[in-house]
Amino acid sequence: MILVLFAVFLWLFGWWLNSRLASGPQADSRAVRFLAPMIFGLTIIAMWELVVRGLDVPLVILPAPSVIAVRFADSLPILWADFVQTIIKGALSGYLIGCSAAFLMAIAVDRWDFLRLGLLPVGNFVAALPIVGTAPILVMWFGFDWHSKAAVVVVMVFFPMLVNTVAGLREATAMQRDLMETYAATYWQSFLKLRLPAAMPFIFNGLKISTTLALIGAIVAEFFGSPTLGMGFRISTSVGQLSLDMVWAEIVVAALAGTAFYGLVAMIEKAVTFWHPSQRG
Amino acid sequence: MTSAGIRAVWAVLTVVGVIILFWYAASVPMNIKGVLTEFERAGEQVDPPKAVDRRDMSEFELVFDNPYAIDETWDQDRPRLPAPHQVAEELWETTVEKKITSKRSLIYHAWVTLSATMLGFAIGTGLGILLAVGIVHSRVMDLSVMPWAIVSQTIPIIALAPMIIVVLYSIGIQGIIPKAIISAYLSFFPVVVGMVKGLRSPDAMQLDLLRTYNASRSQGFWKLRLPASMPYLFTSLKIGIAASLVGAIVGELPTGAVAGLGARLLAGSYYGQTVQIWSALFAAAILAACLVGLLGVLERLVLKRMGMSQ
Incomplete structure (x- = not known):
């Protein structure tokens, strides 16, 4: 359960980070245009990993990203x-x-x-x-x-x-x-x-x-x-x-x-x- | 009708006629070996008489040597390439002459596929429009989600289909829902990308005008952005519904589903029932054409009503 809570927290953090980037002064720079989707993607993958581990989702339903990477x-x-x-x-x-x-x-x-x-x-x-x-x-x-x-x-x-x-x-x-x-x-x-x-x-x-x-x-x-x-x-x-x-x-x-x-x-x-x-x- | 219109109709009819002629011509060499084998078994004189000798000969040579067999190539039970009239007959038999409730009725199978397509299309389009609205109004979503929506269009998402079916099956969901999810998934991204383009299509002048009217954001959305996006919406709806149908058909393949056009295709290919495959294919084509055509009519009506048609 701790892991799931951590996932929610991570999501909020990622969203906050992207909001800051998007409304910041550099919002139209190339770095932000590259960073924002990257942060979003990484947050999703990290959440996926945490939720799968936290809830013990069986492999036959959804394997964790780390398992996929190893495979x-x-x-x-x-x-x-x-x-x-x-x-x-x-x-x-x-x-x-x-x-x-x-x-x-x-x-x-x-x-x-x-x-x-x-x-x-x-x-x-x-x-x-x-x-x-x-x-x-x-x-x-x-x-x-x-x-x-x-x-x-x-x-x-x-x-x-x-x-x-x-x-x-x-x-x-x-x-x-x-x-x-x-x-x-x-x-x-x-x-x-x-x-x-x-x-x-x-x-x-x-x-x-x-x-x-x-x-x-x-x-x-x-x-x-x-x-x-x-x-x-x-x-x-x-x-x-x-x-x-x-x-x-x-x-x-x-x-x-x-x-x-x-x-x-x-x-x-x-x-x-x-x-x-x-x-x- | 104008003379240009008549000319266009003639041209289309000619092309279709040529295709059908070519089809008949192609089914002769495609089926000749099977026909000759049947003749040989029936004890008739075939040139050359041994199947071994015929195997390596070219099809055209065989046709030339056995011209009396040509008629039979258009009338086989399990041809490699069924002739157009065989497909038409099968279509007629399985749609008009069978009861709709029958397992052999194509209308029944088409309905199974169509219902999954429509459900998926409705879900996919609805979510797609919502996401597009979010992307247009929220800078964060635009920056973080939009690139992924674009990238995902370059991915063969359909590869996910077998897994979605099996995973949902293992948690006890089956029937129309898994197919609809695949359909929704396939129609989702074209709608998102098209709608974002459409909602952004009003130019700076129009947006400025609304600002001088002191219009609120939601007024700007309902009175300017949404109406302006309609042509884009219909373009992507047409792409989306075609993708939905493909999704529903492919969704029927991996589980060996018992009903639906995809199941007919698969069963046909297992048992070598080529006429059945072709008729299922044509049923799918007719269905797709009807759906796209329907959207086209709707598009014309809506755009005309809105005064946007050219």
Whole structure:
């Protein structure tokens, strides 16, 4: 009980600290912007630890962060193998194939008006559908290994990417297009020098949405069958064995991988679209 | 209808037609091996006659050698790729011809999933809006919670689903609640992020105007911020409901649930009932389209009533 009281006290202290930071003179500095969420996150984790220990919550309901950390450190080889199987082989290859296919398709859609009129509503429609549901079918077609996971990812990222890229390629204004015309630019010249750069913020928006979708697709597809390897496989079997610390360790990996993947794309975006108002803040 | 509108409808119909044609064409090579095996068992002449020889041949070659089998590829019991009319027939049989109470009725399964989706969506949206209001009005929450809300969107939260189900089951909660929690969780963050953006969308000029009116904070909220956030709210609601449905479907997978569209998908993949998988998939798609469409209609009505539609 003492530990629980301590947790409440810690929460109040963390909140007080953040209130001071937020209303202090330095509230808009980078340090505070970094510190405040960190304090909040650490307070939550510390409270989690204290409450789990204080109330003796059984492992099968909620393991303490320290237990998860120990499990994480102990099973690094397994986690790494799962990471390679699911993220590198499944999600990343599917992401690359799906996004580049959607990009090429978007150029075709943009070039022929009829395709744009016909395919874009269909694409918008499909982008809102629960495409994860195709996982059992694709697992049946491409086998249990990572190929089927990559296929699910391809299907999942294709339409959001297509819709975003097509929207981006129409971003250049009539005035800018006319200017290219007066320069007697060919289609491809005006594509490469005007429309493609103008489309970049949209393309990166699609790429960023797709990073999360890729991970979701690869993990969920493993629930429908996988070799004895992979994050989705490990999560579902560990849940079955009630070793929740392993499940949480995999979730930590998924979270780190998701954030890193997204961060990487966001960094490339920053380098490519440095000219865009949203990047010049 | 304007001529541009007619042209757009034609274009969509053409694309859909091409997709269906392609689908029929694809199911021929996809199913040819199974069909030929069946023919061989029935004692009919197949070219080449041995299954071993056929295994390594390309599907297209087999189709070319056995053109009489093409018809049969669209009419198999357990095809690798069912033809569109098979899926349509199954959909018709399991929705219209079965009683709603029947365990084989897709409407029954869709309802099981839909109820979890709606409950979760309501919880997730409600909490999301509340948190967004908190974030907009409290500097502390903005600084400490908002970064996590953004980061959490980059995480495949759905990986938590099996654990949530099992943990809740072990403390005695099952049925609709665990699925609804997953749904709520998935729709929560898009709504938070969208609503924060929306509640902040009034520009300095508008906020200043309210200040000159000596409006209180709550008046500013009800009369300016909330109305201004409506377009953002509906955009994120549409994302949220699609995510909720995915959450409910995935929530049905790990426990081997007996009812719901996700359970139909899983059972279909266990027993190789491809037609059942496809019809469950289409039912889910139709459901998602209806939900998003409904929100779209609601959006148009609300925004029109508020004089905000373009």
